[in-house]
Amino acid sequence: MLGQQELAPLIAIVILFLVFEFRSGEVGFFSNPDLMSSVAALTSSVGMVSLGVTALMISGEFDLSVSATFALGPAIMGWLMREWGWHILAGLFAGLAIVALIGLINGLITTYIGVPSFIVTLGMLFAVTSWNRIILGGFPVDLIEEEGTVKKILGADIPGSPIAAPFAWMVGIGIILAFVMWRTQYGNWTYAAGKYGGGVARAMGVPVIRVKLINFVLAAGLAGLAGILQFADFGSSSVASGIDINLLAIVAVVVGGTSLFGAKGTVIGSMLGAIILGSLKVGLIVIKVPSEYYLGLVGVLLVVSAGLNARVEALRRGGTRSTLFG
Amino acid sequence: MSTATPVVELVNVTRRYGKNYAVRDASLAIHPGEVVGLVGDNGAGKSTIVKMISGYIEPTAGTINVQGKPVRFGSPREARAAGIETVYQDLAIVDEMALWRNFFLGQELHRNVLGIRCLRVKEMARICDEHLAEVGLTSVESSHQTAATLSGGERQSLAISRAIHFDSQLLVLDEPVAALSVRETRRVLDAIGAAKANNLGVLYIDHNMDHVLPAADRIAIMHRGTISRVVHKGDLTVDELADAVAESGTTAADNGG
Numbered sequence: 109m110l111g112q113q114e115l116a117p118l119i120a121i122v123i124l125f126l127v128f129e130f131r132s133g134e135v136g137f138f139s140n141p142d143l144m145s146s147v148a149a150l151t152s153s154v155g156m157v158s159l160g161v162t163a164l165m166i167s168g169e170f171d172l173s174v175s176a177t178f179a180l181g182p183a184i185m186g187w188l189m190r191e192w193g194w195h196i197l198a199g200l201f202a203g204l205a206i207v208a209l210i211g212l213i214n215g216l217i218t219t220y221i222g223v224p225s226f227i228v229t230l231g232m233l234f235a236v237t238s239w240n241r242i243i244l245g246g247f248p249v250d251l252i253e254e255e256g257t258v259k260k261i262l263g264a265d266i267p268g269s270p271i272a273a274p275f276a277w278m279v280g281i282g283i284i285l286a287f288v289m290w291r292t293q294y295g296n297w298t299y300a301a302g303k304y305g306g307g308v309a310r311a312m313g314v315p316v317i318r319v320k321l322i323n324f325v326l327a328a329g330l331a332g333l334a335g336i337l338q339f340a341d342f343g344s345s346s347v348a349s350g351i352d353i354n355l356l357a358i359v360a361v362v363v364g365g366t367s368l369f370g371a372k373g374t375v376i377g378s379m380l381g382a383i384i385l386g387s388l389k390v391g392l393i394v395i396k397v398p399s400e401y402y403l404g405l406v407g408v409l410l411v412v413s414a415g416l417n418a419r420v421e422a423l424r425r426g427g428t429r430s431t432l433f434g
Numbered sequence: 435m436s437t438a439t440p441v442v443e444l445v446n447v448t449r450r451y452g453k454n455y456a457v458r459d460a461s462l463a464i465h466p467g468e469v470v471g472l473v474g475d476n477g478a479g480k481s482t483i484v485k486m487i488s489g490y491i492e493p494t495a496g497t498i499n500v501q502g503k504p505v506r507f508g509s510p511r512e513a514r515a516a517g518i519e520t521v522y523q524d525l526a527i528v529d530e531m532a533l534w535r536n537f538f539l540g541q542e543l544h545r546n547v548l549g550i551r552c553l554r555v556k557e558m559a560r561i562c563d564e565h566l567a568e569v570g571l572t573s574v575e576s577s578h579q580t581a582a583t584l585s586g587g588e589r590q591s592l593a594i595s596r597a598i599h600f601d602s603q604l605l606v607l608d609e610p611v612a613a614l615s616v617r618e619t620r621r622v623l624d625a626i627g628a629a630k631a632n633n634l635g636v637l638y639i640d641h642n643m644d645h646v647l648p649a650a651d652r653i654a655i656m657h658r659g660t661i662s663r664v665v666h667k668g669d670l671t672v673d674e675l676a677d678a679v680a681e682s683g684t685t686a687a688d689n690g691g
Contacts, residue, residue: 293542293551296531300539303528311488311525312540313511371530 113365113373116416117380120363124384128391135394137387143394145270147386149341152274153178153350155382156334158357158364159282160327162378163289165361167323168302168370169218169225174331174357176236177207178350181332182339183240186249196251196258204332210236211328215321225324233354240347248346251339263340274337278379281330286375298323302370359406360385363413384409439502440465441603441635442487442518447496449482456482458659459496464604464635469626471646472639474656480639483656484608487637488520489513500603514540517603521593523612529582533574534562536581537596565595569625587611587618594625597634604635611645623649 128137137143157174164171185203188194194202214232218225253259265272289295297319300309306316331350339345360381366373388409389402440463449457457479464470474480485491486498489507497504500516507513513520527536538558544551562577569591574584584592590610597605607626611619626649629636640646646653647667655663 288550291553291555293544293553296535296539296542296553299531299535300528303530304525307522307525308528309539311510311520311522313509313514314540315511367530371528 114377114380116413117364117377117384120384121380121387124387124391128387128394132391132394137391137394141270143390145265145272146390147383148271148275149386150389151379151382151386152272152278153334153338154353154356154360154385155278155379156274156281156337157331157350157353158360158378158382159278159285159375160323160330161357162361162364162366162373162375163285163298164320164323164327165358165366165368166289166302166370166373167298167320168305169215169320169324170358171211171214171229171324171327171331172226172354173210173214173229173232173236174327175350175352175354176233176240177210177328177331178335178338178353179240179345179347180210180236180243181207181335182251182345182349183243183249183347185336186251186339186345187243189252190249196253196256200258200262200336203336204329207332208325208329211325212321214328215324218324219317219320237347244347246347248344250344259340262337263342272341274334274341277333277337278382282375282379289375294319294322299371302372356385356406357382359410362410362417365413365417367417368414438465440499441501442637443499443502444483444487445497445499447483447486447493447498449479449486449491450494455659457486457493460656460659460661462654462661462664464637466603466635467630467633468652469630469636469638469650471643471650471653472637472656473641473643473646473653475641478656479659480641480656481608482659484520484606484637484639487513487604487606488518511540517601518606519597519600519602519604520606521590521597521608521610523609526593527581527584527589530580532578532580533566533584533592534559534577536592537562537565537577537599541600561599565599566592568598569595569628570621571595585618587614587621590614590622591625594622594629598629598632602634604637605629606637606639608639609641609645610638612640612642619645 125138129139135143157178161171161174181203184206185199188199188202189196210232214225214229217223217228251259261273263273266276289298297309297314300312300314301316301319303309306320309319310316335345335350338349361373361378362368363381363384364374364377364379366377385406388405392402392405393399443463444460447457447460448455460479460483462470462472472480472483482491486493489510489512492506499505500518505516507516510520528539534555542551543554543558545554546552559577566574566577571588571591573588581589581592594605610622614622626636626638638646638649643653651667653665653667654661655665
């Protein structure tokens with residue numbers, strides 16, 4: 109399941125970890141459980157969101173609304189539990205159902221009306237952000253059930269480790285999705301749907317619209333789940349939860365080697381991209397680089413990765429003649 | 435040959451957009467093991483005929499018969515299920531995907547594991563390797579390489595070998611040698627020969643009669659939505675064929691393309 113595409117982010121992670129470990133003096137980096145706990149927490153939210161975004165981008169579409177759905181999932185869940193006394197599980201599934209519906213609406217408008225997903229999901233980003241404010245009224249919502257089993261499964265630390273459960277959820281779902289993309293018919297169809305607006309796949313009889321709709325639902329659903337997992341971990345959520353996570357997820361996806369033009373990319377690469385973002389944020393603090401530099405470095409990282417991807421692709425094609433459009 | 439049931443037959447097929455006729459009262463039969471060329475200028479109605487045969491649009495009047503039975507295709511998927519494999523010049527292949535993935539796209543061999551369709555990769559790669567050799571794609575080392583490594587002619591050959599494998603009745607080729615070198619063109623003609631030898635009917639669309647001549651048994655000339663003439667290649671001398679070419683060229687020029 110690990111291929112050439114994952115190699116570059118994997119090497120980057122090893123280098124980052126070594127630099128941070130040896131430049132941090134006695135504090136350490138990967139030898140320090142508290143820091144690894146922070147890296148895992150930062151990684152798991154962006155990483156979980158990036159999983160669905162990866163599949164969607166491979167199928168040739170974007171979702172900019174995932175930061176709003178990230179906040180909507182816990183908002184619905186917390187509100188139903190607080191105002192209507194719903195059980196945590198009922199709230200959880202209601203939250204997931206609503207965010208999945210948001211994804212479906214994104215997909216239907218994109219595929220049936222033909223509005224580019226960039227525009228549809230930008231509009232949805234504003235609409236859902238507005239809805240979050242209406243539900244929460246500007247205040248954070250607390251997870252009422254304090255120490256129940258469900259909350260522990262969603263958000264507590266993994267027994268005997270400093271890592272909180274959301275990280276394990278991300279890795280588990282990530283591995284399942286990676287397998288689906290790599291070795292199932294659905295995965296094959298997702299890659300094919302991303303080429304020429306799905307033209308090749310449609311000509312071959314692939315139900316392109318259905319494939320894209322499922323990926324829209326997946327992207328929104330996993331964003332909502334990521335928000336709910338963070339809700340269970342932190343114990344509260346607000347309108348500001350998940351802010352910028354739509355853009356950070358795209359950074360993770362691109363750093364992980366997925367093409368903005370579809371048909372190419374891997375889910376594992378995106379998880380590695382998210383780990384790079386998480387360790388960069390914590391590592392910079394540890395080696396005493398002012399935190400103001402973090403976003404700048406993320407920007408450089410994004411453009412450098414995209415540049416490397418483009419050059420590698422050009423080299424690979426260098427030996428063949430491209431006569432298709434001649 | 436004409437006594438056998440045509441694999442696909444258009445009977446007085448018309449496709450209208452409002453008051454405009456894209457195709458008007460066109461009739462054409464393609465028999466097993468026969469290559470039929472369809473030539474005409476841009477806007478003559480060739481691509482409308484391709485779209486109707488491959489299930490993208492339905493005729494507004496007339497019928498399409500497959501193996502003598504009238505059919506209605508609601509989608510490309512239905513046309514493909516009926517044995518019609520269309521190879522588009524620029525929509526045949528996904529560069530980023532491995533050859534075996536392209537070969538089996540839409541018809542992947544799979545086994546159900548807990549309701550999930552898991553790919554039978556080894557089997558698909560083996561079958562793909564065999565068929566690439568059949569159409570003369572000997573330069574391919576492994577079906578695991580991506581399609582980006584193929585040349586233009588090799589892509590067309592891959593798509594044609596796919597049609598042969600899936601027991602298609604009719605292979606529809608949309609300008610398969612446009613922008614190809616002489617050597618690459620010969621490669622595609624070899625692949626068309628392999629399809630013919632496997633008893634497929636072939637409908638070969640091109641705006642350029644010179645491209646179609648070496649491959650076709652019959653050539654239908656389209657002009658302003660109608661099939662204005664059908665030329666049996668064996669019935670004409672080279673000169674008469676040249677006249678037919680000139681005639682189609684002139685009529686196209688008269689109408690300003």
